[in-house]
Amino acid sequence: MQMKKTYRGLNPEMLYDEVRDLSAHHGLATTATRMQTYSVQSGATQSRVTAPLQTENNHECGALHILGSAAGDVRMTLELDDKVINANVIEALMSDIDFMLGSYEARW
Numbered sequence: 001m002q003m004k005k006t007y008r009g010l011n012p013e014m015l016y017d018e019v020r021d022l023s024a025h026h027g028l029a030t031t032a033t034r035m036q037t038y039s040v041q042s043g044a045t046q047s048r049v050t051a052p053l054q055t056e057n058n059h060e061c062g063a064l065h066i067l068g069s070a071a072g073d074v075r076m077t078l079e080l081d082d083k084v085i086n087a088n089v090i091e092a093l094m095s096d097i098d099f100m101l102g103s104y105e106a107r108w
Helices: 012-025 087-104
Strands: 002-008 034-039 045-054 060-068 073-080
Touching: 002 087, 012 045, 012 060, 012 073, 012 087, 073 087
Parallel strands: none
Antiparallel strands: 002 073, 034 045, 045 060, 060 073
């Protein structure tokens, strides 16, 4: 299962913190998180966050990727293995993410 979203007016680190906390609420932990910042020609910066996800039993079950652009948009991909995670947990997590962050989502 994969969720792809684009947000406006949202800090990449805040997006990561919110998704991390919501995931933890549903029994999923982010592990070995990597946060990186890159400079671009204009002098602005871009942020990148990658974090594998694990169940409470330490089974790999997905990954979170966040990319913040210098223009202010933040893209997120959340990949979850539906063979490891119950479908109800995935649905509840995605519903929580939409509820908490829906007002920031860019609608195309």
